[in-house]
Amino acid sequence: MAEAPDPLLQTARRELIDAALAYPEATLDHPWGEDVVKVRGKVFVFFGMGGDVVYVTTKLPESHDFALMQPWTEPTGYGLARAGWVTAIFRPGDDPPVDILRQWIDESYRTVAPRKLVATLPSS
Numbered sequence: 001m002a003e004a005p006d007p008l009l010q011t012a013r014r015e016l017i018d019a020a021l022a023y024p025e026a027t028l029d030h031p032w033g034e035d036v037v038k039v040r041g042k043v044f045v046f047f048g049m050g051g052d053v054v055y056v057t058t059k060l061p062e063s064h065d066f067a068l069m070q071p072w073t074e075p076t077g078y079g080l081a082r083a084g085w086v087t088a089i090f091r092p093g094d095d096p097p098v099d100i101l102r103q104w105i106d107e108s109y110r111t112v113a114p115r116k117l118v119a120t121l122p123s124s
Helices: 009-021 066-067 098-112
Strands: 028-031 035-039 044-050 053-059 074-076 086-088
Touching: 009 028, 009 035, 009 044, 009 066, 009 098, 044 098, 053 098, 066 074, 066 086, 086 098
Parallel strands: none
Antiparallel strands: 028 035, 035 044, 044 053, 053 086, 074 086
C-alpha cells in the first residue's frame, strides 16, 4: 500500500492550490481522480498525487525550456507536452520550490484564461 505524501509535500501542495484558487474565476475540480484548478472550465494547473508522490503540471509557453532543465520536471504525458505543459514531480524528502511553482501557476493562468480576466491582474 502506498504511503501518503510527507507533511512538507502536503503543505506545499495545499499552498499552491490556494494560490491557484486566488485567481479571478478560478475553481477547483476533480476529474480523473486528481485536483485541477480551472478558469471558465479550462484547466490551468493539475495537482496530481500518486501514492507518496506529488505532481504539479502547468502550461508554460515562456518558461518551458527553463522548466525542463530542472531535475524534478519532465514533459507532460498524454500529448500535452506538445502544447507546452510541464510536470514537476516531488517525492518524500523533496523541498518543492514553491516560489518558482507559483510563478509557473501564474504563467499558466495568464496563458489559459480569457484576455479580459488576465487584464485585471497586476503586470507580471
